[in-house]
Amino acid sequence: MTTALTMRLRRRQGAAWGPGSGTGRQAALNRRLPTLADVERAARRRLPRFAYDFVAGGTGDDLGVRRNRAALDDVEIVPRYGVMSTVDTTVTLFGREYKAPIGIAPAGLDGLAWPDATRCLATTAAGAGIPYITGTLASAPIEEVAPRCRAWFQLYGFPADGHRVTFDLVRRAADAGAEALVVAVDAPVRSKRPRDLRHGLVVPFRPSVSTAWQVAGAPAWSLAALRTRVPVFANMDRYAGPRATLDEVAGFVQGRMRGGFTWAEIAELRQAWPRALVIKGLLHPADAERAVAVGADGILVSNHGGRQSDAAPAAIDVLPAIARVAGADTTVLFDSGVRSGLDVARALALGARAVFSGRAFLLGLAAAGRRGSDHVANLLTAELRTALGQCGVPTPDLLRELDIRHATAWDFSR
Helix, strand or coil, rough: CCCHHHHHHHHHHCCCCCCCCCCCCCCCCCCCCCCCCHHHHHHHCCCCHHHHHHHHHHCCCHHHHHHHHHHHHHHHECCCCCCCCCCCCEECCCCCCEEEEEEECCCCCCCHCCCCHHHHHHHHHHCCCCCCCEECCCCCCCHHHHHHHHEEEEEEEHHHHHHHHHHHHHHHHHHHHHCCEECCCCEECCCCHHHHHHHHHCCCCCCCCCHHHHHCCCHHHHHHHHHHCCCCCCCCCCCCCCCCCCHHHHHHHHHCCCEEECCCHHHHHHHHCCEEEEEEEEHHHHHHHHHHCCCEEEECCHHHHCCCCCCCHHHHHHHHHHHHHCCCCCEEEECCCCCHHHHHHHHHHCCCCCEEEEHHHHHHHHCCCCHHHHHHHHHHHHHHHHHHHHHHHCCCCHHHCCEECCCCCCCCCC
C-alpha cells in the first residue's frame, strides 16, 4: 500500500505545475537544495569543520569574502520589456563554444571538500559543456584531466633551476591538450588564514583529538575518503624524487612554489605556450594594459575569492575599468564571490565574457557528493537563463547594453 501511495504521489507531482513539480533524483535535489545558500548549509553539516573552513574561509578577518558579496549585491540591472525571444546561453571562448558563460575555477587541495574532487569537477564540466580550470595543486594530474573535459590549466611558478619545473608543467599541459594556460599572479606570497591555523591544517594530515572528532562527525565524507585515497598533489609527485613520500612532495611544494610571476617571466611563458594565455588575478587597469602588451589573450579579474588580501577591492568593483582598457580583442573573465546565476549576469553586464566559481562547485560536492557539482552547474545555468529572461535579453552579451547602477565601482581616474 505504501508503494502504491508513493507511486500515485509521484504521478501527481510529475503532472503538476509549479516550482516543486517534477520527479526523479534531480527534481528532489532541486527541492532540497534550491539555492547556493542551501548548498553551503548542507556542506557545512556534512564536512569536518576544518575542511569546511578551508573551503569557505578567506584570509585575515574574511573582509575580502564579505566585500565580494556586498559589492555583487550592490549591482542593479534595469530590465527592458516588450520583446520576447528564446534565451540562448552559449558562448565562444578562445575559439571553442560552451553551453554557458559559466566555468569552474581552480582550487588547491580540492580533495578536502570531497575526495577525488578534481575528477568529479572534470566530469561535471564535460557533462555541462562548460570550461574547467584545473590547478597545479589538483588531486588528479593534467594528463588525466584534460582529455576528460578539454580543461584549462592554472600555473603556479617554481623559479629554482631557471623555472625548470614551471616550464615542464607548461609542456605537460600543452601535450595533454589543455586549451588555455591560466597564469596566476595573485598569490605572490602566502597569506595568513586564521581558520586553517586554528585547526593546525597541514599536509600530510596529522589528526588531533579535535580534528579526529570532526572526522567522526562527518561519516559521508570520511567513508568517501577511505574509499578513494587519491594523491594530494598529483601533478607534483614526479618532481620530488623517485618514490617520494607525501611528506617529501609536500615539502617540495612548500619550499619551491611561488604563486606569482614577473612580467618578464610572463613574456617567456607567452613564447613557450602555443594556445590561449590568460593572466589571472589582475585588479588594476594598468596591469591589464601590461597583460595585453605582453600578448595575453585573456584576463581573469579576481581577488582570489578573498583568500589573499583583506585590503584588496571586491573584484566586481574593478571589473568595468579593466574591461574598458582590455579592448575588444582580449577576453575578460571574472571570478570571486559568485553565488548565483544572477551574480553571473551582473558580471557579464559589467564586461566579463564568462564567469567562474570555485567555492560553489566544491561546496556542491560537499553537500551532495558526486552529483553535487552537477547540481551547481545546473543551478547556475538555470538561474542565468532566468536572469536573462527577466532582463529582457536573449543572449548574455546583450546584458552590456542595459542600464546598470554600480555605486561602489572604482574609476581609477586619478
